[in-house]
Amino acid sequence: MGGGEMKYIQQAFEQNWIVPLGPNVDAFETELGQMAGADHVAALSSGTSAIHLALIMLDVKPGDFVIGSSYTFSATVNPIAYQCAIPVLVDSEEETWNMDSELLEEAIQSLKSESLKSKGQLPKAIIVTHLYGMPAKMDEIMAVAERYGIPVIEDAAEALGSKYKGEPVGNRGKFGILSFNGNKIITTSGGGALISSDEAMIKRARFLSTQARDPAPHYQHSAIGYNYRMSNVVAGIGRGQLEVLQDRINRRREINRWYRSVVGDTPGIIFHTEPSADFYSNYWLTCILVDPKVTGITSGQLRLAFEAENIEVRPLWKPMHLQPVFAECPAYVNGTSEKFFNNGLCLPSGTGLKDEDFERIEEVLRRELKISQ
Numbered sequence: 001m002g003g004g005e006m007k008y009i010q011q012a013f014e015q016n017w018i019v020p021l022g023p024n025v026d027a028f029e030t031e032l033g034q035m036a037g038a039d040h041v042a043a044l045s046s047g048t049s050a051i052h053l054a055l056i057m058l059d060v061k062p063g064d065f066v067i068g069s070s071y072t073f074s075a076t077v078n079p080i081a082y083q084c085a086i087p088v089l090v091d092s093e094e095e096t097w098n099m100d101s102e103l104l105e106e107a108i109q110s111l112k113s114e115s116l117k118s119k120g121q122l123p124k125a126i127i128v129t130h131l132y133g134m135p136a137k138m139d140e141i142m143a144v145a146e147r148y149g150i151p152v153i154e155d156a157a158e159a160l161g162s163k164y165k166g167e168p169v170g171n172r173g174k175f176g177i178l179s180f181n182g183n184k185i186i187t188t189s190g191g192g193a194l195i196s197s198d199e200a201m202i203k204r205a206r207f208l209s210t211q212a213r214d215p216a217p218h219y220q221h222s223a224i225g226y227n228y229r230m231s232n233v234v235a236g237i238g239r240g241q242l243e244v245l246q247d248r249i250n251r252r253r254e255i256n257r258w259y260r261s262v263v264g265d266t267p268g269i270i271f272h273t274e275p276s277a278d279f280y281s282n283y284w285l286t287c288i289l290v291d292p293k294v295t296g297i298t299s300g301q302l303r304l305a306f307e308a309e310n311i312e313v314r315p316l317w318k319p320m321h322l323q324p325v326f327a328e329c330p331a332y333v334n335g336t337s338e339k340f341f342n343n344g345l346c347l348p349s350g351t352g353l354k355d356e357d358f359e360r361i362e363e364v365l366r367r368e369l370k371i372s373q
Contacts, residue, residue: 002247005240012232020210022232028239029193035242036160036178037168038195040202043230043238044209047157047179047192051127052079053205053228054153054175054194058125060085065111065123065330069099069155070319071337072129076155077320080127088123089321089331095275097340098136099128105144107332112148126152130159130169131317132272132346133185133252133284138164138172145173153177157192160185161249163280170195185248185284186241188234249282251351256283259347262362266369268294285346287316292343297368299345305368309360316344 008024017023029041044050060066062084068077070089080087090107093100104126112122126145128136138154145152152173156162159169160178170176180191194205212225230238256271263269268291274281290299297305299315306313318341321331348361365371 001237002240002244004243005237008236008239009233012236017232020229020231022235024232024235024239025230028230028235028242031239031242032178032193033195035168035245036176036193036195037171038176039197040195040199042194042202042205042209043235044192044194044205044228045230046075046190046228047155047177047181048075048079049209049226049228050175050177050179050192050194050205051076051153051155052082053208053226054177055079055083055085055125056208057201057204058151058153058174060124065121066125066127067104067107067123067150068127068320069129069131070321070331070333071097071099071131071317071340072155072320073157073317074320074323074325075157076127076129077326085124087320087326087329089319089326089329089333091319091321091331091333092131092336092340093137094336096134096136096279097131097272097337098134099141100334100336101137101140101144103332103334104141105147107330108144108148108150110330110332122148123150126150126173127155128152128173129155129157130162132287133159133162133282134272134274135159135162135164135169135279135281138169142172151175157181158184158284159282161245161282165278166280171197174198175201180238180241185252185282186238186245188230188238188241191230191234191238193230248351252283252286252349253281255349255351255353256286258358259286259288262365263288263369263371266295266371268292269369283349285349287344287346289340289343290345295369299343302368303345306361306364309364311348311361311364313348314346316340316346 156170157179180188209228212223214220270289272287319337
């Protein structure tokens with residue numbers, strides 16, 4: 001916590017305004033929109049719910065195809081299954097680790113040419129993930145999407161505060177989604193948001209997220225609704241967290257620089273890195289690839305060495321096309337994300353790390369990678 005949250009939470013209690021909706025929700029949407037460069041915002045219960053609502057409003061129905069990044073967390077792809085649609089998984093390019101625009105076009109062309117029994121059906125949407133805070137190559141991806149008239153949803157759950165060509169991510173597509181889960185760069189304990197330049201769509205999202213109750217004196221419903229709205233108390237936490245967002249970003253980037261200073265140019269270690277000045281990552285997590293042929297140690301062995309010192313280090317995401325639940329889905333892969341999964345690690349990156357934590361981490365890195373002082 002940043003310290004400013006309690007005044008907003010206390011305000012909610014003093015006003016006896018605990019339930020969904022209320023002054024904190026309205027203010028959080030406004031303040032978040034200013035921070036994220038978004039015209040319109042709907043504060044919701046999770047980033048997953050934001051993706052689900054976006055798909056609903058894009059009229060995704062059973063049997064439709066929706067393209068998604070294969071290299072992501074399952075929450076990106078699960079909402080496609082909620083709609084009984086078919087995920088089409090697209091692998092990554094090497095620079096940003098995000099969706100490969102050439103494979104994206106290959107997938108669209110394949111669907112268009114009536115392969116996979118699609119009957120020439122174009123996908124209803126493309127969901128692009130900004131992985132670990134690193135912006136995707138949106139110029140190339142949007143060029144493909146616009147060529148075929150397919151709306152884009154930007155999954156910026158891990159990328160609040162990241163920028164592509166000077167603009168906050170999440171605003172190039174039809175929708176952007178954000179997450180404030182407990183592990184994100186700022187948190188409301190649990191929560192998310194849907195952002196868009198389309199005011200009517202955001203109004204519709206707010207309507208659907210509050211059980212789609214019609215404006216009538218009695219309870220009347222003409223559409224299926226969802227209990228997806230953010231509560232006034234949770235929004236109060238979010239308002240306090242927004243006050244320290246830039247501090248959190250600065251700290252994550254500082255931690256990333258510290259790791260690079262320790263590891264330096266150690267052969268066989270590759271950092272997830274901004275490809276050029278067009279990319280500004282919040283470095284939500286500092287991630288590395290370990291080449292065992294060069295380092296003499298696998299990423300798994302390095303992870304276990306940390307674990308032996310009671311330091312948690314995690315593998316990178318397991319690609320969706322390798323997940324049992326999505327194993328039968330159409331996938332366009334080039335081996336990139338599988339290579340990253342097999343050789344990659346997420347290093348401790350929390351803003352609460354202390355000097356003694358860094359000392360323990362550095363000791364393991366130097367010992368296992370044979371880095372001299």
